[in-house]
Each structure stands twice: as C-alpha cells, then as structure tokens.
Amino acid sequence: MDKRQFKKRGVDYPIIDGVRTLPGKYYHDQDIYQEEVDKIFYKFWIYACRAEELAAVGDYKLIQVADESLILVRDKSNDIRALFNVCSHRGTQLCAEPAGNFKSKSIQCPYHAWTYGLDGKLIAAPQMQEGNGFLKSECGLPQASVQIWEGFVFINLDKNPVAFSVQMEALMGKFKDWKMDELRIAHHIRYELNCNWKLILQNYQECYHCPGVHPLLTELTPVQSAQHDASSGAVIGGYMDLTKERGSMTMDGSAAAPPVCNVSGADLQRIYYYSVFPSMLLTPHPDFVLFHHIIPMGPGKIINDCYWLFRPEVISDPKGQAGIKSAVDFWDLTNKQDWMVCEQMQIGTMSRRFTRGYYSGREDILHRLDVEVLKALGHDQPG
Ligand code: FES
Ligand SMILES: [Fe+2]
Structure with a gap:
C-alpha cells in the first residue's frame, strides 16, 4: 500500500x-x-434472488438462510413462493439440486413420494388414508413470506413479519x-x-x-x-x-x-x-x-x-x-x-x-x- x-x-x-x-x-x-x-x-426481510431467475412456471432456486434451506419457485399462478425444503411426512429434504425446473409442476419427496403442488399444498400421500388426525390440507409445506421490489425477491422467515415497507422505508420510491x-x-x-x-x-x-x-x-x-x-x-x-x-x-x-x-x-x-x-x-x-x-x-x-x-x-x-x-x-x-x-x-x-x-x-x-x-x-x- x-x-x-x-x-x-x-x-x-x-x-x-x-x-x-x-x-x-x-x-x-x-x-x-x-x-x-x-x-x-x-426476522428481517432478506434478499433471496432476482425474479428473472424464476422466469417460467416450475423454475426454482434453492436459497440457504443459515441452517434453513428454502425452495424459491414460480407457481402455476405466476406467483413466487418460498417453500421450506423439508417434507411434512418425516422431515426429509425435498430437493438437493441448487436450481432447475420442476417439469411435473409438482415437488416429490425422494423418500416415500409425498407430492406437493408448486404452491406448497400436499396433493398426494401414497397409501395414506385421511383420518385419525391426518389431513392432507394441514400437511402442506411451511412457507416464508415473499415480497418483490424492483425485480429483487425478498423473503422473511418470521411467522409474523414486519411490513416490508417499514423495514425498507428508505428504498420505497428510490431508484425508480x-x-x-x-x-x-x-x-x-x-x-x-x-x-x-x-x-x-x-x-x-x-x-x-x-x-x-x-x-x-x-x-x-x-x-x-x-x-x-x-x-x-x-x-x-x-x-x-x-x-x-x-x-x-x-x-x-x-x-x-x-x-x-x-x-x-x-x-x-x-x-x-x-x-x-x-x-x-x-x-x-x-x-x-x-x-x-x-x-x-x-x-x-x-x-x-x-x-x-x-x-x-x-x-x-x-x-x-x-x-x-x-x-x-x-x-x-x-x-x-x-x-x-x-x-x-x-x-x-x-x-x-x-x-x-x-x-x-x-x-x-x-x-x-x-x-x-x-x-x-x-x-x-x-x-
Ligand atoms: S419423508 Fe417425505 S415422503 Fe416420507
Ligand atoms: Fe472498499
């Protein structure tokens, strides 16, 4: 120097x-x-990816947040979801490839083939009958909140997140x-x-x-x-x-x-x-x-x-x-x-x-x- x-x-x-x-x-x-x-x-809103990285329905990218893995995916309604990468059956990690496209428009667990929609809903649990406490509608994938600002996808892992506009007040309207x-x-x-x-x-x-x-x-x-x-x-x-x-x-x-x-x-x-x-x-x-x-x-x-x-x-x-x-x-x-x-x-x-x-x-x-x-x-x- x-x-x-x-x-x-x-x-x-x-x-x-x-x-x-x-x-x-x-x-x-x-x-x-x-x-x-x-x-x-x-607790805070954190950056996850660019919306352009999930251009087509089924496109996904894995995001690591400390010890949590999330699947950022574009669903059939064209919304971006942030699904926790963990099967509701026995907790197996669902997806290991860092990015790609779910061609079947669903996410299947590699262990016992529980299958989820791109919106995180459980759509199939082979050989399991509903009843005795088990309801498919209650076994969807947990999700983080998602907010898009200027093409940047932010997520929040808190169950009751602070409003995005409050945390990012200084960014609102800036750089338009x-x-x-x-x-x-x-x-x-x-x-x-x-x-x-x-x-x-x-x-x-x-x-x-x-x-x-x-x-x-x-x-x-x-x-x-x-x-x-x-x-x-x-x-x-x-x-x-x-x-x-x-x-x-x-x-x-x-x-x-x-x-x-x-x-x-x-x-x-x-x-x-x-x-x-x-x-x-x-x-x-x-x-x-x-x-x-x-x-x-x-x-x-x-x-x-x-x-x-x-x-x-x-x-x-x-x-x-x-x-x-x-x-x-x-x-x-x-x-x-x-x-x-x-x-x-x-x-x-x-x-x-x-x-x-x-x-x-x-x-x-x-x-x-x-x-x-x-x-x-x-x-x-x-x-
Ligand atoms: S752990 Fe996922 S289907 Fe069993
Ligand atoms: Fe510097």
Whole structure:
C-alpha cells in the first residue's frame, strides 16, 4: 500500500465522543452469531434472488438462510413462493439440486413420494388414508413470506413479519428511474470469504480506506465527494461523485453502457451505495447496477454473490460486451482489495489485545450499523 496516498487533503473529520467499535467477539463468538441468525436473519426481510431467475412456471432456486434451506419457485399462478425444503411426512429434504425446473409442476419427496403442488399444498400421500388426525390440507409445506421490489425477491422467515415497507422505508420510491425490474443479470461472481458478515457491510459504508486500498476507485470518485443521504432503520446509503463527465466505475473510467432508462441530471454523475441490512449491498451506477448478496455461513465465513445488472439490449448486443467486461473487471479488482482487508480484520480482531477501537469522523455511519445490530439483538451495550 502506498502510504503517501493518505497525505493530508485539507479536511479532518472530528471523531464522535464515546463512539467506539464493537468488541472483537461480535465477529467470532458462536453464541452471538446464533443470536444474529435467530434475531436478524430469521426476522428481517432478506434478499433471496432476482425474479428473472424464476422466469417460467416450475423454475426454482434453492436459497440457504443459515441452517434453513428454502425452495424459491414460480407457481402455476405466476406467483413466487418460498417453500421450506423439508417434507411434512418425516422431515426429509425435498430437493438437493441448487436450481432447475420442476417439469411435473409438482415437488416429490425422494423418500416415500409425498407430492406437493408448486404452491406448497400436499396433493398426494401414497397409501395414506385421511383420518385419525391426518389431513392432507394441514400437511402442506411451511412457507416464508415473499415480497418483490424492483425485480429483487425478498423473503422473511418470521411467522409474523414486519411490513416490508417499514423495514425498507428508505428504498420505497428510490431508484425508480433505473427501472431495475427490467434489468437482467449480465455477470455473476461467487466469492467465499473468511470473515464475519458485518465486516462486509462496514467496509461497504466507509471510504476512509479508499485512498490506500483502492487507488483506481479513488481516481474515479474522490473520497471527499462521499455523502450519506439515507439512514432509516435497516437501510443506510449515500453516494459519491464521478470526476469524469459521463463516466462510470470501469477500468478506464468511461461509461460501460448508455444511461439506464430514465436516469438523468445529478444521477448521471453519481454512484450510490446502499446497504440493505442485513443481506444486500446495492450499488446503482448511471449505466448499470451492481449488487452483492451476503449469505452468512458461520461467525467467520460468508458467501458473497456479486451480480452486474444491465439493460437486456446491452447484454444481447455484441458491441455491449466490452463495456460489461470493463465494469466486471473493475469491481472484481475492487472487491478483492476489500476482501483482503476484511479477512485481515477478521484475523486481527481475534487478538486478546484488541478491545474496542475509535471510529474516525468518516466512519460515523458504521456506528449506526452497529446500533442496528445491537438493537436487533436486544443488547443495550456491547458486552
Ligand atoms: S419423508 Fe417425505 S415422503 Fe416420507
Ligand atoms: Fe472498499
């Protein structure tokens, strides 16, 4: 890292009195992780997939939420369902293939052939007569709630979920000009990382690290341009300004494609960074949308699926490929720079000598993320 990148640039931000980082155990402790699974990942609306991944009736994708597996499937009414992947007979996992199409328009258990409709209703239980407490109508598959916003499918595993519009208040009406439901996945990269899920959200929401970690990104969007424009409960966001007229986040800083749909005015020069707590990072650019899907696999492990969304006509045009590649290369490079410091922080915060650090004035928003976690866990103070 080039230490000269951190030369004083004219502004120092006051640190906020009394604001300290979380203790290291919040990134390592198995009990705290289990509490987060129960009180955050099983309670909040979380990102599951894009509606386009379930285009036809019978299309499905398995989604792992900590130790629960769900089948996201498009049913005969064209609705998307989130069915728990567990047979009501004796609890066998119904489906093991990660994605595909239920050609029979039903889901059959591999054990004793109980068969369910795509809507989760039990339609056949071979050689079992109703009676003595057994009623087919009461043995359908349990389901999580589903809500679609701009082509993004969210699910909630709680039996009495909070209203989607309440949790996502800061997103409602935001980014309409991008018409994200019309965008399509142009590229996807899966990263498997050795760090806690919260470190990725923290890293995403501050650019204090940018000059040293991301020299190219800092050229394209100066650190001083970073602003926060949303901090409402579970959604925290802001933007940075592009230096280059009609630029974007690509290897040479040029736009990867024409502006998306109705994006205009100041938005043509901005990159937005929105953490959709706890499972998605949403980054609308003037010409495409990048997003990350964060899947915790334990206190120190995550899967991070990164997607690039473009207009369908850009994806299908051979001339559009160079722009897409430049956007993918830029963010793959930047992602790997971030993953390296996040994984090093995961290791360092295990030290007995790490207690609680001081956030800089540029990291005030991270404290709000910490408060959101502590509030969800019901911890008044970090223990
Ligand atoms: S466990 Fe599924 S049919 Fe028996
Ligand atoms: Fe970064």
